[in-house]
Amino acid sequence: MPPVSTPRPPADLLAARVRDPYPYFAWLRRHAPAHVDRRPGRPAVWQVSRYEDVRALLTDPRLSKDPDRVPGYVPGPAGLNRHLVHADPPDHTRLRTLVNSAFVPRRIALLEPFIAQVAHRLLDRIEQAVHIDLIADFAAPLTFRMICAILGVPAHLDTAATRDTLMATIAPDPSGDAGRAERDLHELLDALIAGKRSGDAPGGVDLLGALVRAGDESGAISEEELRSTAYLLLLVGHDTTMNLIGNGMLALLHHPAEAARLAAPGAGPGLLTTAVEELLRYDSPVRDATFRCAGESIRLHGRTIREGEIVSLLIGSANRDGERFADPDRLDLGRTPNDHLAFGYGPHFCIGAALARLEGTVAFPLLLERLGPVQLAKPAEELPWRPARVMRGLAALPLVRR
Ligand code: HEM
Numbered sequence: 001m002p003p004v005s006t007p008r009p010p011a012d013l014l015a016a017r018v019r020d021p022y023p024y025f026a027w028l029r030r031h032a033p034a035h036v037d038r039r040p041g042r043p044a045v046w047q048v049s050r051y052e053d054v055r056a057l058l059t060d061p062r063l064s065k066d067p068d069r070v071p072g073y074v075p076g077p078a079g080l081n082r083h084l085v086h087a088d089p090p091d092h093t094r095l096r097t098l099v100n101s102a103f104v105p106r107r108i109a110l111l112e113p114f115i116a117q118v119a120h121r122l123l124d125r126i127e128q129a130v131h132i133d134l135i136a137d138f139a140a141p142l143t144f145r146m147i148c149a150i151l152g153v154p155a156h157l158d159t160a161a162t163r164d165t166l167m168a169t170i171a172p173d174p175s176g177d178a179g180r181a182e183r184d185l186h187e188l189l190d191a192l193i194a195g196k197r198s199g200d201a202p203g204g205v206d207l208l209g210a211l212v213r214a215g216d217e218s219g220a221i222s223e224e225e226l227r228s229t230a231y232l233l234l235l236v237g238h239d240t241t242m243n244l245i246g247n248g249m250l251a252l253l254h255h256p257a258e259a260a261r262l263a264a265p266g267a268g269p270g271l272l273t274t275a276v277e278e279l280l281r282y283d284s285p286v287r288d289a290t291f292r293c294a295g296e297s298i299r300l301h302g303r304t305i306r307e308g309e310i311v312s313l314l315i316g317s318a319n320r321d322g323e324r325f326a327d328p329d330r331l332d333l334g335r336t337p338n339d340h341l342a343f344g345y346g347p348h349f350c351i352g353a354a355l356a357r358l359e360g361t362v363a364f365p366l367l368l369e370r371l372g373p374v375q376l377a378k379p380a381e382e383l384p385w386r387p388a389r390v391m392r393g394l395a396a397l398p399l400v401r402r
Contacts, residue, residue, distance in 0.1 A: 007031050018387045021287065022329065025049055025317035034300040036309075043070050043293075045310040046300075051321035051341070053300065054289070054313045059346030063311055064088055064295040070308060074291050075389070077169050077182045080189075083228040085236075085290050085348065092347065095229065098214055098221055102150055102207040105354040111146065115362045118145050123370045131377060134397040136160075138367070139245035140238065143359060147237025150355075151230065152206035153192060162188060166235050170388065189227050207233070241356045243285030243393030245363050250383070250397060251282050252368070253376060255331045262333055263368040275333035276360040281319045281340035282331050287392035289313035289344060315341050316392060373402040 009032070013024040028035055028049040035047045048054055057063060067074040067086050074081060084095040101107070122138050129137075140163055148158040165188060168181035196212040208230055214220040221229070252259040261267065262275050292313065298305040305311060319340045320328045343350035350356070376383070377398035384395040 009035070018385050019381065019383075021316060021392070022320055025314060025320060028314070029317060029321060034303045034305070036303070036305075043073055043308065043310050044306075045312055046305050047312050047314055048300070049314045049317040049321075051318040051324040054315065054318035055341060055345050057292075057311065057313055058289065058341070058344055058348070060298075062294065062296050062298055063292040065092070065290070065292055065348070067291055069295070070293050070310065073293075073310065075170075077185055077231070079224060080185075080228045080231045082222070082225045083232040084351075085232060089347075095221065095225060096351070098211060099207065099229065099233070100351060102205050102210070103351045103355060107205070108354040108358055111149070111355070112358060112362065114149065115142070115146060115359055116366070118142055119362055119366050120370075123366065127370075130401050132371070132374070132399045132401070134249055134367075134399055135242065135246050135394055136396065139242040139363075139397075142363065143238040143241040143245070146241075146355065146359060147234060150205045150237070151208040151233060152196070152200075152202050152204065153208070153234075154195065154200060154202060157188065157192065162234075163238070166231075167239070169231075170235065170239075170391075171386075185231065189230055192230060193226065237352060237355075239391055239393065240285045240352070241359050243391055244280060244356060244360050245367075246394045246397050247283040247285060247392065248276075248279035248360065248364060249367060250380075250394070251279055251331055252364070253374075254380070258331050258333050259368060262364065271334060272361055272365060274336055274338065275364065276357055277338045277340065278331060278333050278335045279360065279364070280342035281325070281335075281338055283392065284316045284319050284340070284342045285393060286342065286344075286390060287314070287316040288390050289315055290348075290390055315344070371399070371401075374399040375402055376400075 009024060009027055013027055017024045028047060033048070033050045033053065035049070036044050037047070038044045048057060065086055066088050067081060074086065084092055084099070087095060119138075119142055122142055126132050126137050132138075141160070144163055145158060165181055165184040168178070169185055192208060193212060196209045197216075201209055211221055211226055211229060215223065215226050252262070262271060289312070292311045294305045294307050294309050294311060296307050319325070319342060322328045324339075325335075343353045343356075377400040383397070386393055386395050
């Protein structure tokens with residue numbers, strides 16, 4: 001059979017894609033639902049954009065998450081790639097079981113007063129400020145504090161410098177010294193793990209302490225897996241939820257009537273629950289699912305994805321698919337049903353979903369109540385979106401009090 005060619009995406013949509021991927025995604029869903037990008041010297045990358053396809057492939061065992069199948073493709077610090085996001089069964093199942101119990105909804109619910117307390121404290125600090133960066137002043141420290149509390153990271157390592165080190169390791173085009181960020185990261189992990197081995201037990205969940213013991217006592221996790229898992233949780237435990245708060249507040253600023261609906265005294269917990277889901281759908285914090293490659297050939301829309309080729313599942317696009325969601329580009333905080341894929345689907349479904357939802361449920365009403373009237377401090381087109389491979393989030397969300 002002759003190869004089926006797909007049309008080329010318009011250059012203007014491609015150029016605007018970091019700032020606003022949605023017109024590009026709409027084009028893909030319509031014209032090239034299985035789109036391939038082939039470049040010399042690199043593995044082919046397929047982009048899958050329709051809801052039904054993305055959901056089906058998220059559970060399809062023909063797709064592998066083992067980066068060793070495509071050496072050199074998955075970026076990231078050396079020696080820190082052996083964690084559950086990049087594993088197939090049985091390793092995936094073993095590693096997931098080891099961390100899962102710390103994130104079950106019943107346990108996470110106990111954190112609510114602490115989340116509210118930290119959020120209030122951060123808002124106290126900017127109470128008088130005219131200029132605010134919602135990311136640096138609120139979303140980043142709040143979400144990082146929570147994952148540090150769960151892992152059992154001591155307070156002196158819960159700092160902006162630690163966050164910067166973590167974020168520098170995923171910058172696609174590191175402007176600073178990438179080697180240095182990697183060294184700093186390894187030093188941080190050394191300090192954290194040595195602390196656990198010498199009896200540093202801050203109380204609470206102390207997931208990292210539990211993982212260290214699981215490795216030392218029964219060999220349930222190797223040293224490389226332990227370090228990789230600690231790195232993964234520190235990173236995704238805050239990068240994702242920080243984006244939920246940033247993208248969500250931006251969406252509310254662009255939709256004042258919806259924001260007013262949520263802030264109204266009569267708005268009950270039902271609306272808050274659907275609102276968090278809608279903000280997750282509308283501008284999804286994880287835009288593309290994580291690494292997957294074809295473990296065998298797969299037919300999709302008349303085309304063949306060959307073994308070893310990368311398959312990128314566009315969650316942000318699936319969540320705007322008009323075949324699944326009525327009026328998909330509209331923000332409707334009361335939307336039900338809302339079976340978005342913002343947390344993925346199937347065996348790799350987000351472990352932190354209950355935590356992220358709770359943080360959103362606490363943060364949005366508090367922000368609406370305590371920030372008062374605010375507006376963007378620069379035109380929306382100039383906001384600094386981070387050019388990340390998987391995430392969609394702002395480097396800063398500058399606001400000014402009116
Ligand atoms: C709004 C916030 C969040 C969003 C949108 C989100 C989204 C996702 C998505 C889409 C996946 C599946 C990736 C894939 O299949 O390729 C995932 C997996 C995962 N998430 Fe989250 N996440 C969020 C918050 C968190 C938090 C707070 C944690 C806490 C540690 C976390 C930990 C994880 C882990 C460990 C996995 C891997 C699960 C596995 O591979 O079995 N996430 N997340």
